[in-house]
Amino acid sequence: MTRTPFTRRRLLQSLSAGLALGPLASLSALAQKPVPPAPPSLRGLFTADEMHSAHQLRELALRDNRSYEMLERLTTEVGARLAGSEADLRAVNWAVDFMQSLKLDKVWKEPVQYPVWERISESASVISPFPHKLQITALGHSISTPEQGIQADILRVADLAALKALPAGAAQGKIVFIDHKLRKSSEYGDVASGRSRGASEAARKGAVALIIRSVGTDSHRLPHTGVMHYDDGAPQIPAAAMSNPDADLLNRMLQRGQPVRLDLRLQTRSAPDFTSYNVIGEWRGTELPDEYVLIGGHLDSWDPGTGALDDGAGCMITAGALDCLVRRGIRPRRSIRLVFYANEEQGLLGGKAYHAAHQQEISRIQAASEADSGQGPVKRLRSYVRPEALGIVRQMQEVLAPLGVAAGGNDGHPGPDMGVLRDAGAASFSLDMQADDYFDYHHTADDTFDKVEPARIRQSCAVYAVFAWMAAQSPLHFGSGPALKKS
Known part of the structure; x- marks a missing residue:
């Protein structure tokens, strides 16, 4: 195959003119015509032509993706999308229309069922020794207090482990206060355990309610909500989070x-x-259309903000990545499937429903990766593939390095909703995002579109575009199936 020389200058000229790039048509051609056999030293790897095309796609996607504009539409036209609310179904209908507007080959939705929970009202005040009104929010799934409220002394504990260590009856008649501060994003899972399991532990010690320090890295007087769960057999007590300044x-x-x-x-x-519903769209591949790369985010959000970062950004990063290919008719060997999951916030229910509906096709998943850590930028690419495919991963990392993406190990995890697929043996990738400010806004009224920086979300979108195309175009299967599950 002969190629017209391609230069960065020509790329920028084409972008500014809004024209389709001649050399980028070769990306589509690679997916539609037989690729000459690679020399023995490169068998199982991308050819030089394919690597050249991947570099071209990186430059195009960085400068010509619509992720920022797409996210503006979602947050303005729909806004907050609490699972089980009227806005939930509006978001589903919006997402179906949106995916159809991208001109994907197929768009459909699959049902997801779950109980409804909603907040009606919430307040808290210090009665004594120094009266103050506190900024609080109910935790998802919390029961109500009596209409007259609960008045009780607080018992402070440092974290969930300290609460568990209390003797029986130590919190009798009290409101337990878990004062576990989130200092950096990597601690989130440990700190959030107090939010999710604290109420049942406090109830076992005799408490009448639970209030926690918000699971957030900010010092704003805005509480962070989030889901909690009651253990079977434990008494149920009301649970809320207070802002970090009020905890102080x-x-x-x-x-x-x-x-x-x-x-x-x-x-x-x-x-x-x-x-x-999970809302699903697919761009069909040319040679192996029944194998697919799975990307997406979760459509639902909590209700205080408009779900811009969690997880509108993830939905539109991945939608923008696929849109970069679709607008130019670039079809890789395998299909690319985009999923907007339902109700991640209250128990990963959309992800579980997707697995239940598609568990017989795990071996057909070439790679899975969900965006659910805000706007980015992506800082590292990690894989979870069979050893024979690591050469392909290294080529992907090579193409992404100019975008500031470091190479990671073969310990990747695809994200919350897709974790059940990895557990079932799906090859997976982590596109690890910079999240140093993510938990300043997470689950708060401050999770709004003005926090999104165009350069950051567009870099993330470009990384996903390259990842999705290279994974779908790969000459090797990444190994999804029982053998990978056992590894």
Whole structure:
């Protein structure tokens, strides 16, 4: 195959003119015509022509993706998307129309059922020794307090482990306060365990309610919500989070050696099963269309903000990546499937439903990677593939290095909703994003579009575009199936 020389200058000229790039048509041609056999030293790797095309795609995708504009549309036209709400179904209908507008080959939705939970009202105040109104939010799935509220002294514990270590009855009649501060994003899982499991542990010790320091790295007076769960057989008590400055305030009061008494009032509502949907779109491959690369994010969000970073950004990073290929008719060997998952926030329910509906096709998943860590930029690429495919991974890392993406190991995880697929043996990739400010806004009223920086989200989109194309174009299968599950 002969190629017209391609230069960075020509790329920029074409972009500024808004024209389709002549050399980029070769990307489509590679997927539609037989590729000459590689020399023995390169068999199982991308050819020089394919690597050249990947470099071209990287430059194009960085400068010509619509992820930022797509996210503006979602946050403006839909906004907050609490699972089980009227806005949930509006978001589903919006997403179907949106994917169809991308001119994918197929768009469909698959049902996901779950119970409804919603907040109605929430307030808390220090009654004594120094009256103050606190900024709080109910945790997802929390029951209500009595209408007259709960008035009780607080019992501070450092973290969930300290709560578990208390003797039986140590919290009798009290409101337990878990004061575990999130200092950096890598600690999130450990700190969030107090949010998810603290209420049942506190109830076992005799507590009448739980209030936690928000699981966030900020010092804003905005509480962070999030889901909690009641253990089977444990008493159920109301649970809420307070802002970090208010947690500091309580600590200063406690340091004065006097009992601190709170008034806590929560009103929530639960209802029987609600039906929402995973929204799915597919761009069909040319040679192996029944094998596919799986990308996406979760469509639902919490209700205080508009779900811009969590996870509107992930949906539109991956949608923008696929859009970069579709607008130019670039079809790799395998299909690329885009999924907007339902109800990740309250228990990964969309991901579980996708696995249940597609568990017989795990070996057909070439690679899976979900974007659910904000806007980026992507800082590292990690894989989870059979050893024979690591040469391909190294080539992917080579192409992405100019975007500031470091090479990682073969310990990748595809993300929350796709984790069940990895557990079942799906080859997976981690496109690790910079998240040093993510938990400043996570699950708060501050999760809004103005926090999104165009350069950051567009870099993430470009990385996903290159990843998706190279994974789908790979001359090797990455190894999804029972053998990878056992590795």
